[in-house]
Each structure stands twice: as structure tokens, then as C-alpha cells.
Amino acid sequence: MTVTRADALALDRADKLAPFRDRFALLDNVIYLDGNSLGALPKATPARLAELVTAEWGRDLIRSWNIHGWIDLPFRVGDKIGRLIGAEPGSVVVADSTSVNLFKLIAAALRLRPERRVILSESENFPTDLYIAQGLIALLGDKHELRLVAPDAVAGAIDGDVALVLLTHVNYRSGRMHDMEEVTRLAHAAGALILWDLAHSAGAMPVDLAGSNADFAVGCGYKYLNGGPGAPAFLYVAHRLQRVFHSPLTGWLGHAAPFAFDPHYRPAPGIASAIVGTPPILSLAALEIGIDLALEADLAAVRKKSLALARLFVERVTESCAGFDLTLASPSRDDERGSQICYAHPQGYAIMQALIARGVIGDFRAPDILRFGFTPLYTRFVDVWDAVDTLRDVLASGEWDQPAFKQRAAVT
Amino acid sequence: MTVTRADALALDRADKLAPFRDRFALLDNVIYLDGNSLGALPKATPARLAELVTAEWGRDLIRSWNIHGWIDLPFRVGDKIGRLIGAEPGSVVVADSTSVNLFKLIAAALRLRPERRVILSESENFPTDLYIAQGLIALLGDKHELRLVAPDAVAGAIDGDVALVLLTHVNYRSGRMHDMEEVTRLAHAAGALILWDLAHSAGAMPVDLAGSNADFAVGCGYKYLNGGPGAPAFLYVAHRLQRVFHSPLTGWLGHAAPFAFDPHYRPAPGIASAIVGTPPILSLAALEIGIDLALEADLAAVRKKSLALARLFVERVTESCAGFDLTLASPSRDDERGSQICYAHPQGYAIMQALIARGVIGDFRAPDILRFGFTPLYTRFVDVWDAVDTLRDVLASGEWDQPAFKQRAAVT
Numbered sequence: 070m071t072v073t074r075a076d077a078l079a080l081d082r083a084d085k086l087a088p089f090r091d092r093f094a095l096l097d098n099v100i101y102l103d104g105n106s107l108g109a110l111p112k113a114t115p116a117r118l119a120e121l122v123t124a125e126w127g128r129d130l131i132r133s134w135n136i137h138g139w140i141d142l143p144f145r146v147g148d149k150i151g152r153l154i155g156a157e158p159g160s161v162v163v164a165d166s167t168s169v170n171l172f173k174l175i176a177a178a179l180r181l182r183p184e185r186r187v188i189l190s191e192s193e194n195f196p197t198d199l200y201i202a203q204g205l206i207a208l209l210g211d212k213h214e215l216r217l218v219a220p221d222a223v224a225g226a227i228d229g230d231v232a233l234v235l236l237t238h239v240n241y242r243s244g245r246m247h248d249m250e251e252v253t254r255l256a257h258a259a260g261a262l263i264l265w266d267l268a269h270s271a272g273a274m275p276v277d278l279a280g281s282n283a284d285f286a287v288g289c290g291y292k293y294l295n296g297g298p299g300a301p302a303f304l305y306v307a308h309r310l311q312r313v314f315h316s317p318l319t320g321w322l323g324h325a326a327p328f329a330f331d332p333h334y335r336p337a338p339g340i341a342s343a344i345v346g347t348p349p350i351l352s353l354a355a356l357e358i359g360i361d362l363a364l365e366a367d368l369a370a371v372r373k374k375s376l377a378l379a380r381l382f383v384e385r386v387t388e389s390c391a392g393f394d395l396t397l398a399s400p401s402r403d404d405e406r407g408s409q410i411c412y413a414h415p416q417g418y419a420i421m422q423a424l425i426a427r428g429v430i431g432d433f434r435a436p437d438i439l440r441f442g443f444t445p446l447y448t449r450f451v452d453v454w455d456a457v458d459t460l461r462d463v464l465a466s467g468e469w470d471q472p473a474f475k476q477r478a479a480v481t
Numbered sequence: 482m483t484v485t486r487a488d489a490l491a492l493d494r495a496d497k498l499a500p501f502r503d504r505f506a507l508l509d510n511v512i513y514l515d516g517n518s519l520g521a522l523p524k525a526t527p528a529r530l531a532e533l534v535t536a537e538w539g540r541d542l543i544r545s546w547n548i549h550g551w552i553d554l555p556f557r558v559g560d561k562i563g564r565l566i567g568a569e570p571g572s573v574v575v576a577d578s579t580s581v582n583l584f585k586l587i588a589a590a591l592r593l594r595p596e597r598r599v600i601l602s603e604s605e606n607f608p609t610d611l612y613i614a615q616g617l618i619a620l621l622g623d624k625h626e627l628r629l630v631a632p633d634a635v636a637g638a639i640d641g642d643v644a645l646v647l648l649t650h651v652n653y654r655s656g657r658m659h660d661m662e663e664v665t666r667l668a669h670a671a672g673a674l675i676l677w678d679l680a681h682s683a684g685a686m687p688v689d690l691a692g693s694n695a696d697f698a699v700g701c702g703y704k705y706l707n708g709g710p711g712a713p714a715f716l717y718v719a720h721r722l723q724r725v726f727h728s729p730l731t732g733w734l735g736h737a738a739p740f741a742f743d744p745h746y747r748p749a750p751g752i753a754s755a756i757v758g759t760p761p762i763l764s765l766a767a768l769e770i771g772i773d774l775a776l777e778a779d780l781a782a783v784r785k786k787s788l789a790l791a792r793l794f795v796e797r798v799t800e801s802c803a804g805f806d807l808t809l810a811s812p813s814r815d816d817e818r819g820s821q822i823c824y825a826h827p828q829g830y831a832i833m834q835a836l837i838a839r840g841v842i843g844d845f846r847a848p849d850i851l852r853f854g855f856t857p858l859y860t861r862f863v864d865v866w867d868a869v870d871t872l873r874d875v876l877a878s879g880e881w882d883q884p885a886f887k888q889r890a891a892v893t
Contacts, residue, residue, distance in 0.1 A: 094535070094539040094540075096540060099542070101542060103542065103543045106543050107538075107542060107543045109539075109542065110534065110535070110538050110539035114534060115531055115534050115535055115539075118530055118531075118534060118763070119527060119530075119531065122522065122526060122527050122530060122709070122767075123506070123522070123527055126519070126522050126709055126710055127506040127521075127522035127527075128506075128508065130511070130513060130515065130519060130521065130842060131515045131518050131519045131842060131844065132837070132842070133710070134710075134891070134892035135890040135891055135892050139710060139892075140891050140892050141891075165577065165578070165581065165758075166577070166732065166757055166758025166759060167758055168730065168732035168733065168757045168758035169577065169581055169730060169732070169757055169758060172729075172730055176620060192744055194744075195733070195742075196733050196736065196739075196742050196743065196744060196746075197732050197733035197758065199744050199745075199746070200731045200732060200733055200735075200736065200746040201730070201731060201732060203731060203745070203746045204728070204729050204730060204731030204746065205729065207727075207729070207731075208588060208620070208621070208729040209620070209621070217744065242742070291759070297534070297538055297762070297763050298538055298545070298546075298551060298759070298761075298762035298763065299758075299759045299760045299761035299762045299763070299764075299765070300761070300763075301761065302758070315619075316616070317584075317616050317617065317619070317620040318580065318581060318584055318613070318616060319612045319613060319615060319616030319619075320578070320580035320581070320609050320612060320613060321580065321607075321608045321609035321612055324608065324612065327608075328847060328892065328893045329847050330607075330608050330654070330846065330847050331608065332604055332606075332608060332611050332629065333611075333615070334608075334611070334612035334615045334616065345578055345580045345581055346577075346578025346579055346580035346581060346609065346711075346714070347578060347703070347710070347711045348711045349710075349711035349712070349713065349761055349764050350709070350710035350711045351530070351709050351710065351711070351712075351763050351764050351767055352711075352761050352763050352764050353711070355534075355763055425544070430542060430543060430544070432543065434742065435740060435741050435742050478547040479546070479547055479552050479553075480546035480547050480551075480552050480740065481740045
């Protein structure tokens with residue numbers, strides 16, 4: 070049965086998450102389906118940044134490290150993220166970038182499995198996860214192997230040679246989602262450790278790191294956590310591993326007594342040794358606003374709406390875009406997919422630029438993927454309805470077929 | 482001849498840098514002598530951040546990476562820093578923290594000197610420089626040695642075993658300054674590489690990396706560059722080394738084609754391979770404001786005023802604080818000192834807290850150092866005069882001797 074635009078509007082009226090949209094600074098002439106690349110701006114962020122800059126940095130200057138608790142921000146914001154990803158207090162900290170955090174954790178994992186030589190990942194993993202492993206392996210003298218298998222071959226490839234299983238929970242391109250609990254169980258059964266990259270799941274759905282018995286995790290602050298461009302990342306180390314966890318990036322703020330200025334490194338207890346340099350306070354304050362907003366929502370409701378948005382998108386494309394050479398590149402089953410829908414098209418890049426020119430912002434992922442992300446705190450059912458309508462218009466008109474839309478920008 | 486307060490005011494009236502003070506948001510009831518820990522807030526920063534957040538992130542969203550040139554910010558701001566430190570365009574990039582950048586460069590240096598096993602530094606170096614070297618050495622299997630010698634023994638200790646000389650140009654505690662050109666020459670004569678940490682010199686005085694033939698450098702954005710708390714750091718790789726430079730932190734944005742999403746790492750040419758993850762745009766924008774301001778000033782004039790401020794400080798302490806157990810802990814010669822003056826006192830911590838309570842903000846560095854930093858863009862001669870007056874009052878009254886001033890805060 071065809072869903073009409075009126076039906077989509079009715080779904081929005083019935084949506085308990087609908088009031089969250091007004092908490093974000095989104096223009097009415099834009100349909101933003103790229104919150105999985107850069108989350109939208111919470112309306113509360115500019116005022117918080119202005120206060121931080123003017124009253125804390127400007128007026129209280131260096132004293133703010135104590136009186137405004139700047140020194141605790143990485144832990145305070147980390148614990149808040151922990152509530153979104155099923156991590157206990159004291160097991161998450163905000164620091165550095167996802168890539169740098171991957172380096173710390175992969176190195177720590179290899180040190181905990183000195184007799185094993187394989188890092189197992191999937192060929193479709195986000196490149197930085199693979200690159201960081203490659204760089205570390207080269208640094209360690211090429212004694213380890215990064216073994217890449219197809220996404221659905223991961224479970225079967227976990228054997229006694231594997232030191233670390235390195236996976237992204239939800240694939241950046243296809244949206245394919247791993248079964249965190251099951252793969253973690255298989256890794257542990259083989260004596261391996263596991264590291265989950267939550268870039269495309271933290272804030273988008275319930276995640277249960279502790280319940281899944283995960284060892285390590287990293288994630289991104291600027292996607293579903295709405296922390297702003299280049300927001301700092303986070304990392305998780307299970308409590309049971311914190312006593313044996315050693316980060317190779319031994320910076321002064323990870324020292325047990327940073328202000329003793331001892332020339333010899335001695336790691337701080339717990340998650341604190343994963344901190345390296347001085348935390349980026351402006352970015353941390355912006356990130357906290359995004360996370361506070363996410364914490365107000367029920368993540369089960371977020372997930373439910375995300376799946377409903379995705380199903381509506383696919384239904385509408387199936388109905389209205391047949392014959393335009395779009396191939397669904399995401400899993401069709403809800404339980405195998407994150408919060409996005411992707412289609413392959415040989416002219417994916419130009420089509421996405423034409424869509425963006427019409428105010429429907431998704432993104433393109435090489436070689437041929439049109440990616441549409443759903444962020445239930447601000448994506449409406451009518452947005453999905455209108456987006457597919459625009460997609461059909463762009464395809465039917467052939468308006469994407471012009472040089473301006475084929476010219477690749479620096480950032481695609 | 483005693484300098485009176487009227488003399489100090491006359492020096493300010495004659496100071497060509499004096500107009501810069503009004504470009505910073507400083508209160509009149511505070512004398513801020515801690516710009517070498519956290520630089521003051523430029524008045525232009527809040528508006529730039531508001532524009533970035535509201536118009537770029539909020540309105541233009543993901544498109545800002547291209548249309549507002551976010552992707553180029555690390556290079557654009559890096560080149561601006563380059564003009565402050567004598568580095569050619571394309572040899573400086575803003576990324577990560579000083580600590581993380583040290584890791585990249587120390588690892589790269591060891592790779593370039595595979596037959597050598599020693600990293601030479603000084604026992605008084607800032608701890609993170611030493612800690613990062615220690616962490617890397619442990620990661621590489623303890624085949625290297627971090628050899629620490631007294632500051633004045635560095636030159637004599639550079640021998641054929643040394644792979645890398647790792648020094649901070651201006652010491653964080655004493656203000657002691659190395660002769661960059663001479664130590665670099667000695668390092669190269671012994672076949673070693675050299676890495677300069679410019680945390681306490683970039684923006685405080687003329688630095689000439691290229692003219693000194695330096696190999697690598699790192700530096701901090703939140704001290705004399707006034708980039709804000711936890712501002713990102715920078716790193717320098719001499720052009721002649723960029724073709725053989727390999728960072729072990731091989732993140733996706735250091736890839737030759739990050740948006741090709743190739744599973745195999747291939748470094749970007751030039752300095753770009755020193756980038757790891759997504760750059761922190763909010764912090765970069767704030768940093769750029771501080772640097773633009775520094776670029777307006779003549780660094781030779783900045784250095785000249787810095788030395789005059791320091792001399793006035795020492796003269797006044799010598800005259801008015803005799804008998805209070807203060808020991809000058811900085812070199813007395815101008816050419817051996819950065820932009821700060823330090824005194825040792827057994828009760829240094831409490832004395833500094835009492836000074837801060839009176840609005841004179843310097844800082845304390847364990848075990849016993851009172852540190853006073855001079856930032857010629859906003860420190861006035863009368864500030865120095867008044868600061869020493871207050872110091873004498875605090876010492877003469879003994880008001881520092883109370884529990885509230887002895888209780889150590891989290892950040893000292």
C-alpha cells in the first residue's frame with residue numbers, strides 16, 4: 070500500500086521523538102540525511118561555547134582548570150557517553166581522534182596477546198581502522214599480519230592465531246551491522262580480544278558494551294553525538310582490562326601525578342592512562358551539549374524510529390525509482406543494519422551532487438554509493454518522503470548529467 | 482637606580498606594542514603572568530567561533546568541508562605558524578596534541594637512524610617529551626635508550642650513538658634557552674637528527690627553524706599562540722626530510738587519497754601524511770585568530786620587550802624582596818632565557834596561591850618554582866611593577882602561611 074505524504078505527516082504527528090527536532094538549528098529548506106558524517110548543530114551549543122570562551126577562558130583564565138573542572142571534562146563527558154553505549158562509569162574517556170585511539174588500543178591488545186600475530190578485520194572496514202593497524206604493524210617490524218576477510222566471513226575466520234578482532238559495529242558504507250554479542254563471544258572463545266569501532270552506532274541505537282563483554286571500543290564525537298566538526302573521539306577499556314592495559318602513547322596527562330613533573334612515566338590508574346596531552350576544552354564543551362541532548366532521548370525509541378524511517382525510504386524508492394539502475398547496497402533486514410540506507414549507482418557521485426543542489430543532503434562514498442543517514446532526533450518521516458520524491462525527480466529528469474555535478478570536490 | 486611606578490607607566494606609553502593589549506579580553510583587576518600556560522583570549526575569538534558554529538556548522542553543515550575550506554585549515558594555519566618560527570610554507574601542519582606529534586616525529590627519526598639506539602635529552606625536559614620517548618621505546622621492545630643528561634651537558638653528550646637529540650628550546654620551569662643553531666649543528670655533525678619542542682618559544686620570540694637547519698619540531702597552540710585551552714598543536718618536518726618521513730600514526734586523512742577509501746595505506750605527499758584523523762575545526766578556528774594576532778606584531782620587538790619586562794622584574798625583586806628566601810631559578814643572561822622569570826622558594830606553592838588571590842596570576846611548578854611569564858602583546862611594564870609590589874607584600878605579611886593556600890588543587 071502506497072504511503073502518501075499525508076501519511077508521512079501523520080507519522081510525524083504521532084512521533085514522540087518529534088519535539089527533539091526543534092532543539093537543532095536546521096533550516097526548513099534542507100533535508101539533512103548526513104548526520105552520520107557530521108551531526109547537526111544543537112541550538113544550545115553556541116551559548117555554551119560563548120560562555121566557555123568568554124567567562125571561563127577569557128575571565129577566569131588558567132584558574133578554570135580547577136574552578137570550572139576542565140581537568141575532569143574528559144572523564145565527565147566520557148561517563149555520559151558510557152550511558153549511551155552500555156559502558157560502566159570509569160570505562161570511557163574522551164581523547165584525541167578515533168584514529169589515535171585505535172592506535173592506543175590495538176597496541177595494547179597486541180601486548181596482551183604476545184604469542185599471537187594476527188589482527189583480524191574485514192576488507193570493508195573503514196579505512197582508518199585498517200591504516201592504523203598497518204602503521205602499527207610496520208612500526209613493530211612487520212611481525213604481525215592484518216588479515217582481511219569478507220564481512221560475512223569474519224565469524225568463521227576467528228582462530229587461535231588471532232590476537233585481536235578489529236571491527237566496526239555498523240559499516241560506514243553499507244550500514245551492515247555485526248552482532249556484537251555473538252562475535253565478541255566467538256573472539257573470546259578463541260582466546261582473542263575484540264575492539265569495536267562505534268563510529269556509526271554510538272547515539273544511533275542502544276549499544277551494550279558491558280553486556281556484550283566487549284574488551285575495547287572507540288567512537289566518534291561528530292556523527293550521532295552531534296559534537297561538531299572534528300569533535301574529539303572516545304575510547305572504552307573494560308574495567309577487567311584496565312589493570313593490564315598499557316597505552317603506547319604515554320603523555321603527561323596520563324601520568325599518575327602529572328603535576329609532579331617526574332621525568333619517569335608512571336601510568337595513572339584506570340582509564341586515565343589513555344589520556345595523552347591536554348584535552349581540547351572548546352571541543353569537549355561542544356561535544357557535551359550534543360551528548361546531553363542524546364541522553365534525554367530513549368535509545369530504544371531512537372532505534373525504532375530509525376528503522377521505520379529506513380523502511381519508509383526503501384519502500385518509497387522501490388515504488389517510485391524503479392528502472393533507474395539503483396541497487397540497494399544495505400542489508401534489507403532490520404537487525405543487520407544500522408541507521409542508514411545505501412544504494413549503488415554508476416553515477417552515484419553526480420546524482421548526489423544534484424540532490425544536494427536541491428537541498429537533500431546525503432553523501433557519496435566511493436566507488437558508487439549514495440548514502441542516506443537517518444538521525445531520529447531530527448529526521449522526520451516527511452523528510453524521507455520528500456527526499457525520495459526529489460531523488461526520483463533527479464533521476465527522471467537526468468539533471469545530474471552535467472559537468473558541474475561530476476566535478477569531484479576535495480571532500481566527497 | 483630605582484625604577485618607580487611612574488617610570489613603568491612611561492615605559493608603557495613609549496611601547497609600540499602597547500596597543501595590542503586592547504585586542505585581548507583582560508580584566509583590569511588581574512595581572513596575568515601565565516600566558517605561557519594558557520594564553521589570554523583575543524577579543525576577536527568569540528565572534529569567529531560564533532560565525533563558525535552558526536553559519537558554517539549550523540547552516541552549511543557537511544558542505545562546509547569544501548565551501549568554507551575546513552579541509553585545508555590544518556595546512557593554512559600551519560603555514561601561518563610557519564611564519565612565526567622560520568619554517569617554509571608546506572613544512573608545518575596543525576594536528577593532534579604536542580605529545581601525539583612528538584610520538585610521530587620520534588618514531589620517524591628512529592626509523593631514519595636504524596643503526597643507532599640512543600635518544601638524547603635533558604633531565605629537565607618537559608615530562609611529556611620524555612614520557613612519549615619512554616612509551617615508544619617500550620613499544621619497540623626496549624632496544625633503544627633514552628639518555629638524560631643535565632641541560633648544560635647536552636652539547637658534550639652528542640656522539641655517534643645518538644639517533645635523535647630531543648630538546649625543548651625554552652625550558653618550561655627555568656626558562657633556560659638552548660642555542661638552537663649551535664646544538665643543531667652539533668647534532669648533525671655527529672650524524673644525529675634533532676627535534677625541537679617550541680612550546681615556550683613559538684610566538685614569544687623569533688625562531689628560525691629553517692635557518693638553524695632543524696629537522697623536526699613540535700609546538701603548542703595554547704600558550705603564546707593564544708589558541709585557547711587544549712588548542713591543537715603543530716609539527717614541523719623540514720622539506721628535505723619529507724620524502725623519507727614516515728609517521729607511524731597512519732590515519733585516513735594522511736592518506737594520499739582519503740576519499741578513495743582504499744583499504745591499503747599510502748601516505749600523502751609532503752607534510753600531509755602527518756595528519757591522522759579529522760581535524761578539530763572549532764579549535765582550529767580559535768587558534769587561527771590567536772595566530773593572526775601574533776602575525777601582526779614584529780617578533781623582534783616582542784622579544785625586545787619580553788627581555789625588558791624580565792629585567793624589570795628581576796631588578797624589582799632584587800631591590801624589594803631581599804631576605805625573603807627567593808632564589809632566582811632562571812638564567813640571568815638574556816640570551817640564555819626565554820620569556821619568563823622563575824624563583825625557587827620552599828613555600829612556592831602557597832606563595833603563588835596568595836598572589837593569585839590578590840589577582841597576580843603566575844604559576845607554580847613542582848617542586849618549588851614560582852613562574853612568571855611575560856607575553857609582550859598584553860603584559861605591561863606597570864603590570865610587572867605592580868606584580869613585584871604584590872609579591873613583596875605577600876612575602877612581608879606572611880599571608881601565604883595559611884591552610885587555604887597550602888591545599889593543592891588538582892591542577893597546579
